[in-house]
Amino acid sequence: MIKANNPELSSWIEVPAGSDFPIQNLPFGIFKTKSISPRAATAIGDFVVDLHSLHEYGFFAGIALPKDVFAHATLNYFISLGKETTGAVRERLSELLQSDNAELRDQPEAREKAFYRQAEVEMLLPVKVGDYTDFYSSEQHAFNVGSMFRDPDNALLPNWKHIPVGYHGRASSIVVSGVDIRRPKGQTLEPGADAPTFGPTKRLDFELEMAFITGKATQMGDSISVNEAEDYIFGFSLFNDWSARDVQKWEYVPLGPFLAKNFASSISPWIVTLDALDPFRVPGPKQDPKVLPYLEYSGDKNFDINLEVLIQPENADAKRVSLSNFKYMYWNIAQQLAHHTVNGCNINVGDMYASGTISGPTPDSYGSMLELAWKGTKPVPMPDGTERKFIHDGDTVIMRGFAEKDGVRIGFGEVKTKVLPAT
């Protein structure tokens, strides 16, 4: 077992009950303040810890780390050092923050310089995303969409249980929690019309997803086997794959979604390491029919991560509209990455791979408004008396996620995004 995951550990930093960031988490992110430039950090309790500052004080002396490794505006360079190194940094942070360790605790000057209240800092995009892939790996979601748009009796397409279906998305428009997005405009075909019209989307939707980030590159022509795949995966963020359903419906045949998706995707700022999530492994669903040999796996490769989505109308309280779980994925991350590279497609450090909408088996666990309000037929009531078929201007969509076991809660924080009206 990874030492830093020990549920017995506690920190000399007070971690409030229900915090996403106990000493067992120690995720990585990038922050800045008014006075300091973007740099790497970890989170504990309500604090953000400046890793560059700790490094300057010599707290990572035993680890082979370049001097400026934490002074970059993204984590790509740090992550590229490899899991042995990034894991050693997490283990060292665990050591430094443990209750009985005085090294940092009793150095008020270093603490003063390295610790910030989360509320005081601005969190930035944690990685520069080279390529971004979106999968479609939740069976319930694929079934729901297939039922609504095609045929309830043949909702899953013939390839769905053989292939972790995926497609390429837009990397440039991935933004971090807190960045407002604007309602996109586009072409849509009104029911019964014979020509499209242009205007702001009437069916703006979120998609509740998780995304993993690769930490190791391959050369073109190389493949990653299912068994090796997790060596290439650094960690996870929450991922909101914004979608314009009316635009999507008109444009997506035959080459897939394009403008319906590429206007924005929002992620949570902390990358929770695969290491920290190790205690939360669970078996995946039985895959029937049997998958091809290159997709066969053994061991527990799903993760029990509770997920929720809230909508907060402009001047009202937030309401939870979905309660789902990452464990519902039909295809796991190892299968996704093995499939992605089986043709020799090369990957880079910082590439992002989203799961696809994660819908659970019950209607209150669906991961998009399209499904929750079932194509507009079951509007969802809001605390202010309004109702939602899709997302309104002024709404803020909040996604949160955490795993919990043996009294330890490993959380992701949140991805929170306000929707501005179209220009």
Added chain:
Amino acid sequence: MIKANNPELSSWIEVPAGSDFPIQNLPFGIFKTKSISPRAATAIGDFVVDLHSLHEYGFFAGIALPKDVFAHATLNYFISLGKETTGAVRERLSELLQSDNAELRDQPEAREKAFYRQAEVEMLLPVKVGDYTDFYSSEQHAFNVGSMFRDPDNALLPNWKHIPVGYHGRASSIVVSGVDIRRPKGQTLEPGADAPTFGPTKRLDFELEMAFITGKATQMGDSISVNEAEDYIFGFSLFNDWSARDVQKWEYVPLGPFLAKNFASSISPWIVTLDALDPFRVPGPKQDPKVLPYLEYSGDKNFDINLEVLIQPENADAKRVSLSNFKYMYWNIAQQLAHHTVNGCNINVGDMYASGTISGPTPDSYGSMLELAWKGTKPVPMPDGTERKFIHDGDTVIMRGFAEKDGVRIGFGEVKTKVLPAT
């Protein structure tokens, strides 16, 4: 008229008849040699000209250029300086290379340092591609594919004449001419089978395309109008969008091509500027039905660029299998970029936008083997007595392109790629 485009100009460098690189072209690329690191260059005749070296000698003294602008391993930084600057560099190069200009001509030391025979250098990928988009903008190609795979009587889908259909592709696997690619493996469904099998693709294909590169970024939420679009376009390369047709057929519903395309795309090393192509503008086809207002354009936005594809079997001469032209595009580059950003999708310097397969109106002008051999029903004979339905291991695929008018030929060089067997 742009001065450097003047057909009367000639250079003190000898430019062989039929060269792609007369003084009126002056494209940009990145090269290295055994002794010098990657840097920016232009091409004239059979020579590659080291721009960093010229800059060190002070030949660009009148232009506001950072000292290291040409010493980067990609052109992104140079291009990001804006068209006024990059245009001024091209104009200055034109001046320096003109027959009656002695500034560089009569400086043997500077010439010795800056000029290399093309055969002595290795050309590299000219830009770091952030995001790559592939359009589907040739009517004949869309019609051919629709006829073969769907219904000849309704070959074009209802959205095709309203939307410049596009999708996101993989940026990491874009490689430059001369880099071998490996036959990809993947899942396919044999005709009549009820489960897929795995193995090397049996239908490896090229797609003859052109790609433009953006030279100016936008912010998320901004749109580029059709009239502004060309200000954002720096130049063009030839683009071979490698495809595995059997993999594509099985995987592409409903989210579009993925592994069938992302194993490799090959480009020519020189970016020919939009400025250099200005004399070759021609009207595009009449667009009927009328497009939505955001896609309306005026002026000549198509380009008369002759394109050809050759296949060279392992131990035989190359044979030309297609003769097409970029002027056949139904949707032009200004419409493509306006559409791409109409939803607020942000773009970056160095992003790449391929045209989609460029098929002309006659069977010998189709831009893929799928169409040339019509789904395998009309094999194409080769000089060595073999025939091709798709691309064989050991084949080298060569694409070339040039525009020609008033005795001036503006060429792209070539994109030449050998196919290695699957591992």
